[in-house]
Amino acid sequence: MKKYKIAVIPGDGVGVEVINEGLKILNTIKEIHGGIDFEFKTFPWSCEYYLKTGKMMPKDGIKILSDFEAIYLGAVGFPGVPDHISLWGLLLPIRKEFDQYVNLRPVKLLKGIKGPLRTEKIDFVVVRENVEGEYSGTGGRLYQGTENEVAIQTAVFTRKGTERVMRYAFELAMKRNKNLISTTKSNALNYGMVFWDDIFNNLKNDYPEVETRTMHVDALSGYFLLHPENIDVVVASNLFGDILTDLGSAMQGSIGIAPGANINPEKKYPSMFEPVHGSAPDVAGKGIANPIGAIWTASMMLDHLGETDSAKLIMKALEKVTEEGIYLTKDVGGNSKTHEVGDAVNNKIKELA
Amino acid sequence: MKKYKIAVIPGDGVGVEVINEGLKILNTIKEIHGGIDFEFKTFPWSCEYYLKTGKMMPKDGIKILSDFEAIYLGAVGFPGVPDHISLWGLLLPIRKEFDQYVNLRPVKLLKGIKGPLRTEKIDFVVVRENVEGEYSGTGGRLYQGTENEVAIQTAVFTRKGTERVMRYAFELAMKRNKNLISTTKSNALNYGMVFWDDIFNNLKNDYPEVETRTMHVDALSGYFLLHPENIDVVVASNLFGDILTDLGSAMQGSIGIAPGANINPEKKYPSMFEPVHGSAPDVAGKGIANPIGAIWTASMMLDHLGETDSAKLIMKALEKVTEEGIYLTKDVGGNSKTHEVGDAVNNKIKELA
C-alpha cells in the first residue's frame, strides 16, 4: 500500500467549495485503485485566518508543509485583505520556499465546452517560470505621498533560474510535438528580456529536434487568439506566463476550468497544485463554482506523484461529463451546482474504472 | 487655407506599403475639403537606414521632427537589426522626447470583419501610458556570460506620469460610457502596481460620475475574451497596455487593422500616429499587407489635428468597404492587394463626400 501525504489548503471563497469536489474524487480513486492511500491534512490558512490571527499562515507554516508530498490548494483572496498581503503571506512564499520553479498550465478546450473563440483546436501547455523574474518583490517608493513620488519595481532574472525552466520546457516539448515558443519582450525590456533571449538561443543548441520560435508577449497574446492550433509548448517568465495562462483559461471557456501545478521537478520539496482561478468572492457561497479546474488539478497532482493511470482516468471521466453536457455550471452555460458536477465526474470514474 | 506639416516615416517592411495608402487618402481628403493642406515631408529613417549609417535616425532627428505638427509612422523592425536597437533608436525616443504620454488604441470590430471571437460586441478604447513604467530602460547585467549571471530590469513609475495618463482616461470615459477599468497587478508587483492603485483610488474621487473597476492584468486579459461588451475604457501601464492592445488587435480580426496614436495631449510637441502592427518581414514586399490600420490611424491623426469631420468621413468610408466585403486583404479572408483596398476606401470617400 503506497501512501501519499497531502496537505490541503482550501483557502478562501470558492476555493473551499471546489477543493471539496477534488477530494471526493481523490477518495474514489483510492477506493478503486486499492493499492494507494492518501493521508489528507487540512489547514485553515486563508484570509479569514489572517483576519483572526494577523498572519496568513503560522510562522512555521513552511516547515509544517515540508512534511508533505504535495499541497492541494483552492484559492486565496478576500475583499478587505489587500491581495499583496494575502498572497505574499501564503501563495508566493510556498512557491518560492519550495523552489516550485515550474508552473505548468495546460490550455485545452474540453469536449462539449463552447469557448469564446470560433476555433476548437486548442491544446497546448504553458510552462511558466514561478519563483523569480518580475515576482522578485524588489522595489520601493521614494517621496511617498508627495507629488514627486516615484515607485520602482525590479524584475530579477538569474541564469540558473532561467535555464532550468527553459530546459523543463524543452524536455516537455520533446515529449509532445517538439515545438517550443519562447515569450520575450526584448524590444522594450532591454536588459531582462535580452538576457532571456540570450539564454534561450544558447539552450536551443542542446535540443536540435525541437523547432523553436521567439515571440514578443504582445504578439503572442494575439497569436493565442488567431493561431492556437500552431502552439504546442510555450515558455514564459513569471509575469508573462501569468497573463498568458489567464488568457488561456478564458480560451477554455471559463477560468473555472483551467488547472495548474507549481512543481519542484527534482521532488526535493513538495509541489503545489492549484487551479488557475481565484477565490471569486462574487460567486462564493452560492454553490455554483465550477469544480472542473480543481478536479483537473487533482489529476495533475496524481500524475506528479507517479499515479499516471489514475490521473488519466480522472481526465477521461471529466471530459466524458463535459461532452455529455448534462452537468455543467453556470459559467459554461449549464445550471448544475458545484457538487452535482463533482458527483457526475465521480460516478463517471466509477463507471469507467 | 489651414496647412498641417506632417513628417512621414514609412520605416521598414509593410510600413512603407501601408503608409502609401494612408497618404493617398489624406490627399483625397485635402482635395475634397478644399480648405486644408498637408505639407508632407518623408524621412527614410529605418533599419535599412541604420544598416547604411549606423543610426536609426540622424543625431538631430528629434530636433528636425519638432518642426512638425504630427508624425505619421509605418513600422520599424528588420531581421538582422535587433529590435532593442531599432526601437530604442527611433520609436521609443520619439515617444519619450515628445512626451507622447498617451498611447490611444481603439479596439473595435469593423462591420463585415469576422474576428476570432464568437461575439461581435467589441468597441472599447485602451489608454496606454507611453513614456515610463516598464519601458524606462533601466537595468543591467551582472557576472555577464557566467553561470552566476543576474539581469535586472526596473520599472519606474512617477506620480505625475501616472496621474496624467489616468486623468486622460477619466476624461475620455466621461465622453464615452463613463466606465473605466484600471489595469493592475498589485498582488504580485508589490511596489509599482500598489502605487498605481493608490493613485487611481485617489483620482476617482475627482470623477464621481465614472464607474470604475480595478482588474489584474491576467484576469483582464481573460475578460477581454469573455466579456468585451462590458468594456468601455481601459487605462494601463506601458507594458500592460502593450499586451492588451495586441490582444485587442487580434480581437479585431487582424493585427493589420488596429490603429494607434501616441499623443502629447497638451500639443506642446508633435504627436505620432502609427498602426499597432509591426513591419511584418514575412509579409513585406508582396503587396498584400492590410492598409486598414494605417488608414484608420490617419483618421486618428486628423481627429487630433481638429479635423473631426474629415476623420469621421474616413471611418465611414472604411467601414463601408469592410461591410461590403469585396476589397479585403488575405489576413481578413479576402484576396485583394494592399493598393486595391486603399483605392476602394479612397473611392468610397469620394462617393460619400
Ligand SMILES: CC(C)[C@H](C(=O)O)[C@@H](O)C(=O)O
Ligand atoms: C494570485 C496571484 C499572485 C497569482 C499570480 O499572479 O501568480 C495568480 O494570478 C496565479 O496566476 O496563480
Ligand SMILES: CC(C)[C@H](C(=O)O)[C@@H](O)C(=O)O
Ligand atoms: C515595437 C515595440 C517596442 C512597441 C511597444 O512595445 O511599444 C510595439 O509593440 C507597440 O505596441 O507599439
